[in-house]
Amino acid sequence: MAQADDDQPPSDEAPARRRRWPLALALAAGLIVLALAALWFSRERIVGNVIAGQLATYGLPATYKIESIGPRRQVLRDVVVGDPGHPDLTIERVETEITARFGAPIISSVTLVRPRLYGRYSQGKLSFGSLDKVLFAGKSEAPFRLPDMALALVDGRGLVESDYGPVGIKAEGKGKLRGGFAGTLAAIAPKLAVQGCAAERASLYGSVRVDGEKPRFVGPLRLGKLTCRNGLTLADAGLELDATAAKPLDGVEGQAGLRSGALAYGTTRLADADGTLRFTWRKQAMTARYDVKGHGLATPQAAAVAVGTAGVLRQSASRIELEGQLSGEGLRLGQDLDATLASAQRSAAGTLAAPLLGQMRGALQREGRGSRLAASYILRRAGPATNVVVPQAELHGGSGATLLSVSRFQLTADGRVTPRLAGNFATGGAGLPQVTGRLERQPGGRLVTRMTMAEYRAGDAKIALPRVTLVQLANGALGFAGEARLSGALPGGRAENLVLPLDGNWRAGTGLAAWRSCTAVRFDRLALANLTFERRGLTLCPPGGGAILAVGPRGLRIAAGAPSVDLAGKLGASPIRLRSGPIGLAYPGVLAAQAVDIELGPAATASRFRIANLAARIGSDVAGSFAGVDVRLASVPLDVLDATGQWRFAGGRLALTGASFRLEDRQLDDRFRPLVTQDGELTLANNVIDAAATLREPASARAIVRATIRHDLNSARGHADLAVAGIRFDNQLQPDTLSALALGVIANAQGDVRGNGRIDWTAERITSTGAFTTDSLDFAAAFGPVKGASGTIRFTDLLGMVTAPDQQIRIASINPGIEVNDGVLTYELRPDLLLVVKGGAWPFLDGTLTLLPVNMRMGVAEVRRYTLMIEGLNAARFVERMELANLSATGVFDGTLPLVFDENGGRIDGGRLKSREPGGNVSYIGALTYKDLSAMANFAFDALKSLDYRDMEIGMNGALEGEIVTRVQFSGIRQGGGTKRNFLTDRIAKLPIRFNVNVRAPFFQLASTFRSFYDPAYVRDPRSLGLMDANGRPIVLPVSPPNVQPSESAPKP
Known part of the structure; x- marks a missing residue:
């Protein structure tokens, strides 16, 4: 390996000497040979110094090995540029050839064997590390030209890591770069994620040729799958490219064939698409001719067998223009729109909208088969201004009828004022509304639209718009006026010739305002459920300086009022009259009504409802309070009075909660005392009232009854x-x-x-x-x-x-x-x-x-008589029940005890008990308690403490609250067993004796009187006998102490 400094190779020039030129020539030749020899043996050092100097000039850190250096051919290997641990470029072998051109050496060809290039694309910037200093140096003023050299690329590969995913590149080829180069280029990205979209299996593969310094690429760009968060999906898309770049690489022209599988965006679906594109891009401007056709279009609103567009696109940095034709085949209702119409038809069941919607839906379905769309369009956009022109557009149904026609339509918008419209339109077709309209711009910039809709009828339902006029001013403001006429079923009722005026305006700054003056709504007949009004009307007035309906920056607002309401009609077969004081409505805001009176039925037997005050807050729902409500139903003898509480109306349902009221018996003499509640609830939906309340006794607040009520108004x-x-x-x-x-x-x-x-x-x-x-x-x-x-x-x-x-x-x-x-x-x-x-x-x-039968009338003052009959009373059991421990008695008694109650109180009237034969015995079996009796009295009592009787009769009379006089008569008396006999008893045994005993005592103490004779400690709690209540207040009047009448017995003949 050679590392070289930045030294330049010296240049030698041998001076010519003319003196002794043969010797000089020989010497020169020798020197040249020696110099060449020196250069040859020093070639690697010299070349190394040259390469190192160039690398230092560009600031490239690099290592390499010199394989061979020749006059024409140089070979390097193991070239590494950048950090050896993470290089930016590696080349296994580099071969260059140098030729002389016009006496100067130039690189005529370069061969790169297995180069590997590594880069990164991040935040919109492409970088190849240390190579950026060379690749992205300052731009030259001269036009770009490809190098004049031959290039051989053997197994070239690259990898670009990006924020979106890795991209692999492979290239091969050879030939002169200015003409004759031929090779292949391929790129693949297994997965890419770009701005919310995920692409899979993206690839590019094709041939690359250079002819006349113009690079040309021919090959497909393919995309396996594209999925975006916004709902865009694309499958199996391909673009067959044939693009040729200009010499300075500042433009490109070519053509492409488009092919795509399924395409979806949100709820829009396209089964496939194909088309062609011819384009030219030069000097930041593009011109393109397109012809694209899609099949199997499906949107929630519409569907088509095929749609297509063909035209010309012209685009520059500041302007876009499209001019073309739009076509369609088999246009029909989309599934969602069809389902919406069907749902609306079902939801509108029982109203005039149901048959109208049903007829329109059926006609659209019928005409959709075989329908055709043809339209021409021009779109221009320059800056914020957009202009759309549709010279002609027609939609023909399967029957051939024109369903929609548009002509001379124009839309102009600049984003600052209301878009301006112009053109003609008409709708038609069997079973469809017949609407005609015209948009025309008048002097001063006003756009006036006049349209009418002929009576559209389905069965007995009909709607018509005899006249509707829309006026658009130059500043974009809209005004409208007209009239709507409706006949047919309404929710729960029906209207005949309901006339609704249309009057209002719309401004960009303030929004919609309708009915700025008092408006009369008229009808020939209006029925709601069983309620019917005929040939009546209702006039509603806006607040001063305002409108009844307003929609603007503050949302929807409604404000209307009426000084009074007076309507009369029938509910079923029953007359009904509705009257009220002033009524005011503001949305969002309040609803207020006073003195609302409703009478139902003939005047003599009418059910009456009165609401003193009704208030509500109107927003997303209607809710408020009510007070002073009285309900008197003729068929129910109970009145709801002074009701107060909260109410809410939403979704067609009225709900009353937290209601407090008083429930009273309507009869003059109340059968039931008033009850109250604080938790009443009521709902009204589908003309059915459901109510519930826990009724309480007012003083104790005890829950008495839980009432659950349902009433069908129909x-x-x-x-x-x-x-x-x-x-x-x-x-x-x-x-x-x-x-x-x-x-x-x-x-x-x-x-x-x-x-x-x-x-x-x-x-x-x-x-x-x-x-x-x-x-x-x-x-x-x-x-x-x-x-x-x-x-x-x-x-x-x-x-x-x-x-x-x-x-x-x-x-x-x-x-x-x-x-x-x-x-x-x-x-x-x-x-x-x-x-x-x-x-x-x-x-x-x-x-x-036995209590004998008796009748009594409740709630009135009358004399009431009760008779108690006694049969088979056992005297011994009587003594035992009364706990008379020192007395003993035998015998069986029968009798009656008549009781009489009147305004003076209760009394016993002729009560009588009589013993059955053969009589019985009365005896004293206890010790004598009266110690102060005389000897004679003790002697007599001892002899008579047991008596047998043949007949005994007891009679009772007197007031229950006072004293009862009880008369006891004994007859057939003789001394009973267990008594002492003496001369006195022997003498009187032969005499017929009758005892008469009178006892005067309060009724409830009478039975205990006998025991009190010999047991003074026996004192009963008066509360246990019902004489006093729990607080100690007397229930009966006080009376004098008991008094036993002295004996009046005497011998009888």
Whole structure:
């Protein structure tokens, strides 16, 4: 290897001497031989110095080995340029040949064997490392020319690493660079990623020739696959290039054949494409003729069997011009557009749009088969200005009819003002709208478009635009005026000859403004669901200086108002009248209405709705509040009063939330006391109302019933489900706080009640049912305290308080003075609040206690009579039940206990108990407690403490709140067993004796009076007998202490 400094080879010149010229000639010849010999033997050092000098001049770090140096041929090997660890260029062998031209040596040919070039392309800059100093030196003013030399390239390869991916290059060839060179060039990029796109299997392969100093490349540029984030995809694309560069390499001309597989951009698809291109690029300008055709075009909006364009492109640095023809075959609706029309048709079912859309869709599908498009166009763009001209364009359907024609159409835009349009257009074809229009520019720059659409009919649906005028000013502002006429079905209804004026303008700075003055909307007939108005109109006015509709920088805005509304018509067969005070609407903004009154039905039986205040905020949806709402439905005897809450309307659905209101019975004499709620909810969608609320008793705030309601406005049918999860009766809540009908029937209730009810209604009638259950309910009834009542009551008319026949309630205990257990009461509620008690029966001291049938009318003041019948009462069990420990009695009794309740209170009227034969015994079996009796009294008591009787009759009369007079009569008396006999008992045993005992005592203390005679410690808690409530307040009036009448017994004949 040789490393050389930058030394220049010396030049010698032998002086000519004419003196002694033969000797001098010989000497010169010798010197030349010696010099040549010296040069020959020093050639490698000299050449090394020359190469090293040149490398130093260019600043190239390089190493090499000199293989051979000759006068004409020099060979280097193992050339390495750049960092030996990461070289920029390596050449296995370099051969150069030098020839003399005009006496000067020049390089006539270069042979490079297996050169390897390494580079990098990053941030838009190509670099080959240390070679950049040579390759990208300053530009020369002289025109570029290829070197005048021959080049032989053997297995040349290169690798360029880039930000997008690696590119491999291979080249071979030989010949003179200015003419005669022939070779091949290939490049491949397995994967490239450029600006959001990923390319795979990109390759270039072809022949390279140079003729007349003009390089020419012929070969294909191929791309296996292209995928971009923006949705662009391309498969199997190829470009057959034939391009020839100019001598100074400042231009190129050629042709290309285009071939592509599937192409897609977003939702646009093309099955394949082909075409030709002839181009010339010189002095920063291009001229190209193109003819491209694609097959299988599919977009969401349109599809075509084939589309094509042919024309001329002219482009310079500041201008682009396209002029050509556009063609198409088999144009038809795209799948998405067709599906959108079908979906719109389905969504518009029941409206006038459905048949119109269906007819138009069918006609477009029919005409699409065999359709043809032909259009010419000119596009010019210079700077920001763009001009598009379509001299003529026609779309013919498969039937041959002209579906669309455009003539003399022009669009001009500069990005600063509204684009200006001009031209004529018309649509037609069987089953399609017939629209004609003309755009014309008038003096002053105004562009006026006048168009009409003849009545377009499908079945009984029709739409017409008798006149529409558009005016575009020179500054781009648009104004429009006209009229639309509609007839056909509307969502949930129908319109006949609905006339809607069209009036407004559009400006670039302010946007769209429509209806700047009061506008009257008229109709011959307007029906919504079962609601019908005829030959009416509604006039809406904009705010002062504004427009009803505005669309501009602040978005869509609507502002309209009416001082009042007064509409009348029918809802089904029922008259309806809608009146209101002032109404105002602003979107986005607020909706406000006051004093809205709706009457439904004949005046005498109308259902009435009144809304004192309605407010809303209008944005993406409509939401607001309402207050002072009263609802009185004629078919439902319950009124919703003073309702307040929030409401929202979106997606065709009205929703009320957080509603509070008072529910009242409409009858003059309320069956139910008012209930309130704070969580009412209601929705209205598809003319169906769904509502739910938890109704509470106002004072205690206890949840009473959960009401779930559904009402169909179309059929006037509805129902309400009432769920009672569990009402707790205690000192805070009593039955009479829910219904005044409970007064005088039930009080002091303790326990839970649960159940369900349902109310169904139509326009003609209302029905209601329900079932309510208690497992254990204690309460005070007119005939005594009741404990452990259980059972289910089933209503056949819940609102009318009517039950099914023979309802039963089981009663664990009842205490009409003496507690009885385990009874059954049979009853029913009949119309007009008539309570029919069919009877009750309880096991009673080995006998039965029966409540005889009785009728009473709830909620009215009347005399009520109850009769308790006692059969087979065992006196011994009676004494045991009353815990009279020192008394013993035998006998069986029957009788009745009539109870009467009127405005003066309750009383026993002619109560009577009589013993059955053969009588029984009454005896005292305890110790005498009265120590201060006389000896004679003790003697008599000891003799008479056990008496047998043949007949005993007990009579009771008196007020339940006061004293009961009880008369006890004994007859057929004789001394019982276990008593002492003496002269007195022997004397009176032969006499007929009758005892008459009168006891005056409060009714609920009567039974304990006997024990109190001999056991003063026996004192009962009055609350356990129902005499006082839980707070100690007396339930009955206080009376004097018990008084036992002195004996009036006397001998009887």
